[in-house]
Amino acid sequence: MKQFGVFYWFAAPFTFGAVQLVLLPLLVPSRIYEITGSMLDTGIALSCVGVCGLFAPIIGRTVDSFSLHGPAIIFGLTCYTFSMAIFGNAVSEASMYAASFLLGIGSITIMTINPTFIIAAKLNRITESFYLTRMNQFVHLGAIFATGLSISIKHLPVWKQFIMISVFTIFATITTAMDVHKASKQIDIDKHNAPKTEKRHWNPTFAAFLIAVCIAMVASTNQIVYGPTLFKTLFSIDHTLIASVLGVSSALSLLTLDLVNRTIYRTCSTKIWAIGLIGYIAVALSLRFLTHIDTKTAYLPLILHLLFMQFMSVIDLVKPAIASKLSLRSPAYTQGALLFATTIGYALGVSIGGFTAEALKLSAVFLVVSTSASIALLIASYVSFKQNQ
Structure with missing residues (x-):
């Protein structure tokens, strides 16, 4: 698959496109409102997703310092899994906030680490742009997949829809784990030519x-x-x-x-x-x-x-x-x-x-x-x- 610019860890951007771009706006707000009964609480819970972006530099620096790029991707996908499971079984406002926060942390972690596998590897400019293109295409493929999935499962109870999405993220995690360790080994933390000082x-x-x-x-x-x-x-x-x-x-x-x-x-x-x-x-x-x-x-x-x-x-x-x-x-x-x-x-x-x-x-x-x-x-x-x- 490498000659086509495709890797197993592309399941992570694929899942990001499905969850963040489609399933989040289609299913999450209505689910939060169903549980809380308040548009204010719905807005606060959704803001937890956005606020997580403020932690991105901390996440990136920690991952670089301890070379945790592979585990970080698995962690991000696992956050998706637990988030969807909590949304499916939630009965309280607190659980909505927790699920939203996990969703935000999962998205930010994946968005931070995914490009790093490519831009921090020792690749020439043509190969780098080729892999970045494929990675971004998988984000949109995930969005297309999620659109079809949401249509095919809309007749099910909401909690079952979230459980099915949670199962999908588990498969994505397993797929990503197949070569994410190899990809993380290719990351060169000191790729930049500037002196460390x-x-x-x-x-x-x-x-x-x-x-x-x-x-x-x-x-x-x-x-x-x-x-x-x-x-x-x-x-x-x-x-x-x-x-x-x-x-x-x-x-x-x-x-x-x-x-x-x-x-x-x-x-x-x-x-x-x-x-x-x-x-x-x-x-x-x-x-x-x-x-x-x-x-x-x-x-x-x-x-x-x-x-x-x-x-x-x-x-x-x-x-x-x-x-x-x-x-x-x-x-x-x-x-x-x-x-x-x-x-x-x-x-x-x-x-x-x-x-x-x-x-x-x-x-x-x-x-x-x-x-x-x-x-x-x-x-x-x-x-x-x-x-x-």
Whole structure:
């Protein structure tokens, strides 16, 4: 399977795509509300998932310090298993909080360690981009699988649905364990060329990159989180059509990522990152323009939203590699810092978007997307300039 860029430990990103991207939004909120009977408690429990992102640098540094990359992946998948089992058998609010926290820790651990297996190995640029592409494609394959799974088991009682998902994560853990130890042995903690004494200091260019990632996350969060509401209110588009676009996006991302992989080794990753940000700006401004014209066509806003998600997939593909090249820190700690910036950006994005929609009007959210992406693009240009010096 290696010649096809596929490893058994890809069951981890596959499971992440299934659980985090599909099963979490489809099943978890309604289950929490069913148990607690309170939207406030539901929101607090779900926030436990997001808050876990703040622990990403700690997780990464600990894993690097003790070379626990293999066990960490197994731990993350095991957190998924227990989380789904608790959701299925929960009877109290406390159990909802515990299950949500385990789900968050599982996702953050997997997201921190997965790219490390590739970017911290002694690979040439072409092989590295090839493996990163395959890994990200497995995330989307997991999302497609989970969509089909959720449809096939929707007739079952909710607790049985969660138990089946828990069993699925057990199989994923067993599959991952088949070669994760071998993959962890290939990780070179000291891959960076900087002297070890330098690793105690932050690289200013890497810090600028994290700031850009945080600001860009404000843009993508507003588009993805508030998008369905905006489309329904501003363009009278039914949620069913929006859900269909999400499914099509995951399938289309498989092709998009493969196309990017064929060109990534010919150009700098930061340039591809900048192209993705330009795509954010173009889509947001186009959607903003559509709100000012009298149009009843639903397909155009949906196509633009689909295009936005493709740009987002491309950005998610290149970010780990850029972080690895800019950082003087250890590999998993670097990915943890990247996730920390992403988490902060998500929190800021949700807050800024909600305030903007309330204080101004719904269509102003598209301006938040374009403005934050423009700021991120300026910083990305600086990062690219410093990297090429």
